[in-house]
Amino acid sequence: MYQETPFYKALTGGEYPIIVSLARHDLDLAKAALDAGATAIKTHLNAYHRATGTSFGSFSEERPFFDKLAKLGCPLLVMAGQETVPSSEEMAALAELGFEGFNVYIDHMQPHLLQSPLRPMPALSTTSTPEVVTSIANMPGCIIEASIMPFERYRTAMTDADLERYAAVVSAVDVPVIVPSQLELSPHDAKRLREAGISAPLLGAIVTGDTPRSMHQSVKQFAQ
Template identity: 35%
Template sequence: MNQLQTQLRNNPWTLLVSLPRNDVELARAALEGGAQGLKVHINVEHFASGTRFGSLEEERGTLTQIVALAREFGANVGIVPGSEGNFASPQDFVELAHIGIDYFDAYPADAPAWVFAQTDLDIMMAAFHGANLHEFSGFEALNMTLCEASILPHEEYGKALSALDLARYAHLVSHLEVPVIVPSQKKIEPRDIPALQKTGVKGLLIGAIVTGREVESLGRATRSFTGT
C-alpha cells in the first residue's frame, strides 16, 4: 500500500495541493502551509490553471527536487502523467517511481490499458461528469486504489460549493470501496470541510481555482485549510 492510500485509509482527513506549475517554491509554500501531499503534472495542458506541463525529460529535474522536498515534510507526491494521445510510457512510470512518485491520476479515457498491468505507481482514476458509476466501479477489480471525484461540469468551475454537489459526492462514495478525494473544481472554502466530510470523502485536493498560481496566494490558501 503506497503512501497516499495509507494516509487516506488511516487518517480522518487529508489535504493535498495540486501545483499550478512544477515549481519547487510553490511546493515549499504548500508544504510549509501544512499540505500532506502534492500533485504534479507532465504532458498536460491543464484546464483549471491554463498551464502547459512538459515531458518527463523536460520536468525530471524539477520533479526530483519536489519529491526530495516533500520527503522532508513526510508528504507524498502524485502525478498526472498526460492526456489522451500524449501519455507517459511504461518506462516513464519506472522512472517516476524511481524518483519517488507515489501514484498517478488520470481520466479513464486518457489512460492506456497497460496502466492496470503496471505495479510501479498506485492507480488513481478520476470519476468524471456523466460517468456511469456502475461501470466506473469496475476499475476496482482492475486494481484502482484511489479515486478523484472530478464529477462536476466545466461550466460550474469556480462557483460556490452547493448542497447538490455534496449529494453527488456522497453518491459516488456509495458506489466505491476505495478512498475518494474531492478536487477543487468549485471554489471550496475552509468552512465547507465539515459538510464535505459528511459525504464520506477522505480528503480535499486544492488547485488553481482555490490557490491561485503564485507562491504567496498558494501558501495563504493552504494555511487557511490547515490553520497553520
C-alpha cells in the first residue's frame, strides 16, 4: 500500500537513520541537520509543540515553507496535527510535495488520514497500555513513535528504567519503533537505544537546540 522508500528500508534494515524534528520552520535549520548527517526531516502542522512553545499553522499557512523544504530532496515527515488535521486533499498535496509519512497521537487519528498515500506514524502517549500498543502495531505499514515520557520528564537524562520501557515497546511489536528526544538524549543513549532494537532516533530541540550552529554540532555527534 505504501512506497518502499530508501528511508523506510533504512528503518527496517537496521541502518539507524537520524530523523530531525525542526524546532521551527526554518530552512537553515533543515540544511544544517542534513549537512551534519541527518537522513530525514520532520515538520509540523496544526500543532502546539510543548518542548519549544512553538505553534504551527494550517497547511495553507505552512505551504510556502513546505515548497522550499521539498527542494532539499530529503525524506520528509509531518506531524499532521492535534484536534485539527489536514483534509484528504491536503494529505494528497503533501504526498505530491514528497512527504512520505505523517504522525499524530493515536487519539487524534482520523479515518481519512489512513486513506492517504502517506505512511502512518502513530505516536504513543504516556498512558498507552500494552493492548493499545499491540492494536496500533496492527495498522498496516505503520511506524510507531514512542512518545511515552510525561512532560515533567522532558529534558532529563535517560535512565535504565526508561531504556527498558522503550525496549518493551520494541518487543511487543514487529514494526519499526522510533524514539523522540523528549529526554536529554546523548549519542551514547542513542547507541543503547539501537542495541535495544529502536529503528531510529528522532532528535528535536531538546537535543539539537534551535540555531543552525547548535543543530549542526548536535546532529554531527549523533551521526558519528
